[in-house]
Amino acid sequence: MSTQTKDTTGYxxxxxxxxxxxxxxxxxxxxxxxxxxxxxxxxxxxxxxxVKDASKRLGGGDEVNLALLTDGLRAEREQGITIDxxxxxxxxxxxxFIIADTPGHIEYTRNMVTGASTADVAIILIDxxxxxxxxxxxxxxxxxxxxxxxVVVAVNKMDLVDFSEDVFNTIKAEYEEIAKxxxxxxxxxxxxxxxxxxxxxxxxxxxxxxxxxxLLHLLETLPVRMDETKLxxxxxxxxxxxxxxxxxxxxxGYAGRISGGSFKVGDEVTVLPSKTQSKIIAxxxxxxxxxxxxxxxxxxxxxxxxxxxxxGDFIVKTNEHAPTVSANVSLLVCWLNHRPLNEGGKYIIRHxxxxxxxxxxxVHYKVxxxxxxxxxxxxxxxxxxxxxxxxKTLKPLKYDSYGENRISGSLVIIDENTFETxxxxxxxxxLEDETFTI
Amino acid sequence: xxxxxxxxxxxxxxxxxxxxxxxxQFEKPALxxxxxxxxxxxxxxxxxxxxxxxxxFPFVHIDTGHNFEETITYRDDxxxxxGANLIVGSVEESIAQGRVVEEKGFNASxxxxxxxxxxxxxxxxxxxxxxxxxxxDEEKARAKERFFSxxxxxxxxxxxxxxxxxxxxxxxKKQLGEHFRVFPISNWTEMDVWQYILQExxxxxxxxxxxxxxxxxxxxxxxxxLPEMPRxxxxxxxxxxxxxxxxxxxTCTGLTLSTAESLEDIIGEIASSxxxxxxxxxxxxxxxxxxxDRKKAGYF
Numbered sequence: 001m002s003t004q005t006k007d008t009t010g011y012x013x014x015x016x017x018x019x020x021x022x023x024x025x026x027x028x029x030x031x032x033x034x035x036x037x038x039x040x041x042x043x044x045x046x047x048x049x050x051v052k053d054a055s056k057r058l059g060g061g062d063e064v065n066l067a068l069l070t071d072g073l074r075a076e077r078e079q080g081i082t083i084d085x086x087x088x089x090x091x092x093x094x095x096x097f098i099i100a101d102t103p104g105h106i107e108y109t110r111n112m113v114t115g116a117s118t119a120d121v122a123i124i125l126i127d128x129x130x131x132x133x134x135x136x137x138x139x140x141x142x143x144x145x146x147x148x149x150x151v152v153v154a155v156n157k158m159d160l161v162d163f164s165e166d167v168f169n170t171i172k173a174e175y176e177e178i179a180k181x182x183x184x185x186x187x188x189x190x191x192x193x194x195x196x197x198x199x200x201x202x203x204x205x206x207x208x209x210x211x212x213x214x215l216l217h218l219l220e221t222l223p224v225r226m227d228e229t230k231l232x233x234x235x236x237x238x239x240x241x242x243x244x245x246x247x248x249x250x251x252x253g254y255a256g257r258i259s260g261g262s263f264k265v266g267d268e269v270t271v272l273p274s275k276t277q278s279k280i281i282a283x284x285x286x287x288x289x290x291x292x293x294x295x296x297x298x299x300x301x302x303x304x305x306x307x308x309x310x311x312g313d314f315i316v317k318t319n320e321h322a323p324t325v326s327a328n329v330s331l332l333v334c335w336l337n338h339r340p341l342n343e344g345g346k347y348i349i350r351h352x353x354x355x356x357x358x359x360x361x362x363v364h365y366k367v368x369x370x371x372x373x374x375x376x377x378x379x380x381x382x383x384x385x386x387x388x389x390x391x392k393t394l395k396p397l398k399y400d401s402y403g404e405n406r407i408s409g410s411l412v413i414i415d416e417n418t419f420e421t422x423x424x425x426x427x428x429x430x431l432e433d434e435t436f437t438i
Numbered sequence: 439x440x441x442x443x444x445x446x447x448x449x450x451x452x453x454x455x456x457x458x459x460x461x462x463q464f465e466k467p468a469l470x471x472x473x474x475x476x477x478x479x480x481x482x483x484x485x486x487x488x489x490x491x492x493x494x495f496p497f498v499h500i501d502t503g504h505n506f507e508e509t510i511t512y513r514d515d516x517x518x519x520x521g522a523n524l525i526v527g528s529v530e531e532s533i534a535q536g537r538v539v540e541e542k543g544f545n546a547s548x549x550x551x552x553x554x555x556x557x558x559x560x561x562x563x564x565x566x567x568x569x570x571x572x573x574x575d576e577e578k579a580r581a582k583e584r585f586f587s588x589x590x591x592x593x594x595x596x597x598x599x600x601x602x603x604x605x606x607x608x609x610x611k612k613q614l615g616e617h618f619r620v621f622p623i624s625n626w627t628e629m630d631v632w633q634y635i636l637q638e639x640x641x642x643x644x645x646x647x648x649x650x651x652x653x654x655x656x657x658x659x660x661x662x663x664l665p666e667m668p669r670x671x672x673x674x675x676x677x678x679x680x681x682x683x684x685x686x687x688x689t690c691t692g693l694t695l696s697t698a699e700s701l702e703d704i705i706g707e708i709a710s711s712x713x714x715x716x717x718x719x720x721x722x723x724x725x726x727x728x729x730x731d732r733k734k735a736g737y738f
């Protein structure tokens with residue numbers, strides 16, 4: 001009983017880390033995830049039995065194909081491919097992990113962007129036999145574009161190159177050049193064999209020359225979004241809570257999720273776009289009242305004055321750097337739909353909790369994400385293309401650049417007729433000043 | 439101040455955000471309440487999300503007519519406690535109206551039939567979003583489900599044509615006749631749910647705790663010996679100490695041998711368990727892609 005009690009308390013202290021995995025076909029991504037789930041004992045007996053049965057049926061003999069643990073849909077099992085972003089979960093006593101598992105084929109840049117949008121860490125898999133290929137560059141570009149704070153380069157299939165230090169070092173040196181061009185922030189290299197488990201959970205005896213950490217240990221210790229709470233405070237109003245009851249007759253709470261920084265009771269605040277000023281008198285979380293709340297908490301804020309605030313407005317701290325309020329927005333867009341972007345066309349824009357319409361003013365250029373060169377002569381933005389565009393919105397947005405804040409700096413573009421989400425936009429102020437490379 | 443959130447607080451914050459998005463983006467949402475622990479957690483999250491205002495959408499329960507008595511009592515008490523409205527869709531009624539035909543034989547279940555009752559109920563009340571307590575870790579077809587899952591006018595799910603979901607921007611726009619299924623606790627695991635129930639001190643139906651019950655065994659799964667569950671002569675009744683790990687209707691809920699009397703006991707039991715909670719669900723065992731097929735047809 002005593003060990004159970006200890007487990008329970010430990011569990012209440014755990015943090016959450018989100019990471020994405022991207023890899024090319026056959027470089028062992030599914031096997032790596034299967035290995036992490038298996039070695040962290042997140043696989044249950046009935047799941048394992050199902051995989052053992054399937055491995056046998058597919059002619060794999062008695063060897064368990066860990067990749068089958070992550071194949072979700074029947075179509076994928078039949079074709080041996082991954083169609084869409086899949087989410088996986090496992091936990092160690094230190095952390096709970098959410099994996100956004102994205103397929104690596106060229107046509108699936110959109111899935112990589114989706115998976116990377118919430119990730120704290122990107123794991124990029126490189127097959128030790130093939131070294132860095134075009135797809136590795138594409139994955140790295142997406143990590144840079146989505147500004148994932150940590151990139152782990154897992155050089156896989158080391159068993160097939162005799163755990164050669166030279167092979168590992170050559171790949172590392174070559175990748176460091178790319179990381180420099182892409183301005184990737186924190187890049188860590190690990191030699192692994194996902195199939196046999198070397199340096200995944202336990203340190204390998206076959207890589208005595210490698211002094212770094214195992215992949216799992218790294219994932220347990222990398223910082224989790226520490227910077228988010230240090231940003232200027234942003235509170236996109238999501239919903240106005242008005243009980244209309246006798247007990248809470250005058251109650252008016254502005255509900256939302258803090259998307260940067262922190263707020264305290266007593267803070268002087270400004271509401272945007274109206275620029276009305278007021279003061280925080282209470283921060284509520286259900287029945288509890290808090291003195292201070294920070295990103296990414298969902299709370300509801302009460303103000304001293306009866307001001308007119310509705311969904312889509314921003315509450316910010318008066319003494320901090322304010323977001324830009326403007327109808328002209330410059331952004332890098334990843335196109336997600338089969339129908340190309342229509343220059344001059346009108347779309348619906350969703351930004352934080354705000355919604356408006358916009359016209360696409362200009363397509364400045366596209367980016368060839370394999371060569372990282374700008375394409376100026378072809379401005380048709382098709383599915384999986386990345387482009388620098390300008391839009392003009394019907395009502396002004398309150399925004400930061402994506403480099404400053406991943407929530408107030410991002411938006412999605414929605415087709416006016418089909419209502420599909422067709423574009424993912426990362427706002428830029430001035431491209432030359434940004435951490436982006438293009 | 440130490441700006442650190444535990445993973446439970448972060449999951450809670452994400453779920454509350456989703457619940458508020460639903461209230462803001464849809465005209466007539468509803469919360470699908472099954473009586474199981476996941477929908478109970480979702481109900482409490484909804485209460486927290488809108489407090490001190492009332493939950494701005496009704497609870498919908500699809501009653502197969504094969505529910506445990508405890509589920510119905512718990513449901514009625516909870517609705518009162520949280521001040522929510524309850525709408526019940528009845529599978530018996532769908533059968534009586536000839537909308538569905540009851541399965542026959544010893545493995546007959548109304549699990550599949552309830553999809554029709556569910557879609558009929560959504561249509562009758564013109565609900566445009568149905569909140570469900572499904573989690574991505576439950577089953578592999580669910581690992582690819584979105585938070586906001588778009589359904590066509592036949593209530594069907596097209597896994598190859600899902601809307602991309604980026605950052606925390608959720609697109610609930612739809613054509614006339616279409617609706618959404620929304621899953622606020624997508625990112626929770628079974629363990630997270632139990633830990634949250636413990637942390638928030640949420641009362642649960644007694645079925646989740648160990649109790650003595652008349653049971654019988656079929657294909658390695660223990661079922662409750664109740665009139666709703668047809669039993670072969672070769673399947674003798676025994677009395678055992680059991681509890682439910684998930685609660686569905688009587689015909690598809692497998693029971694676990696257990697001595698767990700408290701939440702702490704249950705958590706300890708799950709931490710050392712080597713079988714998934716759906717391992718005891720006979721509805722998933724029908725084929726390797728059973729869940730995928732049911733989801734495409736409009737299942738929860």
